[in-house]
Amino acid sequence: MRILQLTGGAGRMFCGSCLRDNTLAAALSARGHDVVLVPMYTPTRTDEPNVSLDRVFFNGVTVYFEQHSSMFRRAPAFLDRLWDAKWVLRLAESRQIEVDARSLGAMTVSVLRGERGFQRKEIVKLVEWVRAQRPFDVINLPYSLLLGLVGPLKRAFGVPIGCTLQGEDLFIDRIGEPWRSEALALIRDASVHADRFMPVSRFYMDRAPGYFGIPRDKMRLAPLGINLAGHARPRSAPNPGPFTVGYLARLAPEKGLHILCEAYRLLRASPAAGASRLVVAGYLAPEYRAYFERISASMRAWGLGGQFEYIGELDRDQKIAFLRSLDVLSVPATYDEPKGIFLLEAMANGVPVVQPRRGAFTEIVETTGGGILVEPDNPEALADGIATLWRDPALRSRLGEMGAAGVREHYSAEHMAKAVEAVYAEMADVRRPALNAEG
Incomplete structure (x- = not known):
C-alpha cells in the first residue's frame, strides 16, 4: 500500500505521539509499504532515525498568525513561502514559547472548521501538494484535532481516511468553554467522513466513543509498539550501588x-x-x-x-x-x-x-x-x-x-505495524466497492 501518514510535531520536545508515529512509519516501510510521513505544525523530533518528510504543513508560526491577523490570511504566496521557511520554524522553536492550552481554544476550533476556518490556505497547500504526488491508497491523521482535513481530502482524492486517537481529550478538556464544547461538536460532525478510528489502547477504545461521540463500530485497536533495537534484556545481576x-x-x-x-x-x-x-x-x-x-x-x-x-x-x-x-x-x-x-x-x-x-x-x-x-x-x-x-x-x-x-x-514495532496494516487493508477494501460503483 501507498500510505500518507500525517504526524503532529511538538517543537523541541520528544513527544510520545511523535515517537510512536515515526516508529510505525518505519515498521510499515520495513514490511514493504510505501509510507510518506508528513509533519504538521513543526518538524518532529525523535530519538531514532527520523523518517518524516523534510517539509512541514500547517506551519505553527503561520497558523498562529492566520488565527490572529486577517492580513496573514490574505498574504500573497511569496510571503507564505517566507513564513514556511525552515529558519522561521527554528527561530520559533528556539524561543521556547510557553504554550497554555487555554490560550489555544479559538485556534483549535478554527482548525477543526477546516475550509471554514482561518487556516483555509493551509488546507489548500496540503491538497495541492498531495495532488502532485503519486496517488495514495490510504491517508491517516495523527489525532482528532485535525479532523477538519477529512472533508477536503475526501473530496479531493476519494481515498479512505483513518484517524489515530492518542489522548487528545486531556488537551480538549483544558481549553475551556465555549471552545471545548465547540471542538467536540466539530469532531463529531467530521467523524462521519472518516473511515476508521484507531485508539492506541484498550482503555482508550472504551473511552473514546462516549467522549468524542464516535460510533464504536468505526473503532479498531492499534496497540502501541516500540523499536526494540538497542533495548537489552534483563541484567544477570542487580545494579551495584544505591x-x-x-x-x-x-x-x-x-x-x-x-x-x-x-x-x-x-x-x-x-x-x-x-x-x-x-x-x-x-x-x-x-x-x-x-x-x-x-x-x-x-x-x-x-x-x-x-x-x-x-x-x-x-x-x-x-x-x-x-x-x-x-x-x-x-x-x-x-x-x-x-x-x-x-x-x-x-x-x-x-x-x-x-x-x-x-x-x-x-x-x-x-x-x-x-x-x-x-x-x-x-x-x-x-x-x-x-x-x-x-x-x-x-x-x-x-x-x-x-x-x-x-x-x-x-x-514490538512489528506487532503495532501488523495491527495498523490490517486496519488500512480493511479501509481500502471497504472503500473500493463504493469507488467502483461511482465509476
Whole structure:
C-alpha cells in the first residue's frame, strides 16, 4: 500500500505521539509499504532515525498568525513561502514559547472548521501538494484535532481516511468553554467522513466513543509498539550501588512527579532504609519550571536534596543507559493516560514499574506482568509498592524478566505495524466497492 501518514510535531520536545508515529512509519516501510510521513505544525523530533518528510504543513508560526491577523490570511504566496521557511520554524522553536492550552481554544476550533476556518490556505497547500504526488491508497491523521482535513481530502482524492486517537481529550478538556464544547461538536460532525478510528489502547477504545461521540463500530485497536533495537534484556545481576528509583516523562503536574517525590520521602522514613536515590529525566517546558523548583525545594527541605537528581532530556542512547541504571521506574500520572511508552521502554530493559491502576497503565502491566499496580493519587500506596520491590530482589528480577518478555511479545514495532496494516487493508477494501460503483 501507498500510505500518507500525517504526524503532529511538538517543537523541541520528544513527544510520545511523535515517537510512536515515526516508529510505525518505519515498521510499515520495513514490511514493504510505501509510507510518506508528513509533519504538521513543526518538524518532529525523535530519538531514532527520523523518517518524516523534510517539509512541514500547517506551519505553527503561520497558523498562529492566520488565527490572529486577517492580513496573514490574505498574504500573497511569496510571503507564505517566507513564513514556511525552515529558519522561521527554528527561530520559533528556539524561543521556547510557553504554550497554555487555554490560550489555544479559538485556534483549535478554527482548525477543526477546516475550509471554514482561518487556516483555509493551509488546507489548500496540503491538497495541492498531495495532488502532485503519486496517488495514495490510504491517508491517516495523527489525532482528532485535525479532523477538519477529512472533508477536503475526501473530496479531493476519494481515498479512505483513518484517524489515530492518542489522548487528545486531556488537551480538549483544558481549553475551556465555549471552545471545548465547540471542538467536540466539530469532531463529531467530521467523524462521519472518516473511515476508521484507531485508539492506541484498550482503555482508550472504551473511552473514546462516549467522549468524542464516535460510533464504536468505526473503532479498531492499534496497540502501541516500540523499536526494540538497542533495548537489552534483563541484567544477570542487580545494579551495584544505591537502590535507584527513576522517572522518565515530561515534567508536568499531570505526570505526577510531585506524588513520586512524596512517596520517596515516605520510603526514606523507614529506619531500615538503605542507600537510595531518585533520578528524574524528561522535558521541562518553560511554563513548568516553577513547578519543578517547588519540588526541588521540598526535597531539600526534607533533607533529600543529595539523593535527588534531574538529568534533563535524553537522546536514545542516553535514555537506554538511564533505564539500565534503574531498579524501578514510576510515573504516577494524575490522569487516565492512554499510552505509556515510557513503561514499555523500561520493561524492555528488564526494569519493573510501579504505576497507578488507571488508564492504559493497567492493561500494559497486566498484559506484560512487568510491574505492580497501586491505588492512584496515593503516595503511601506508591511508596509501599516501591518498597516491596526494594525488599525483594528476587521479585524485582522476576517482574523484570516478565516485562521484557511481555513487551517483545505484545508491544514490538512489528506487532503495532501488523495491527495498523490490517486496519488500512480493511479501509481500502471497504472503500473500493463504493469507488467502483461511482465509476
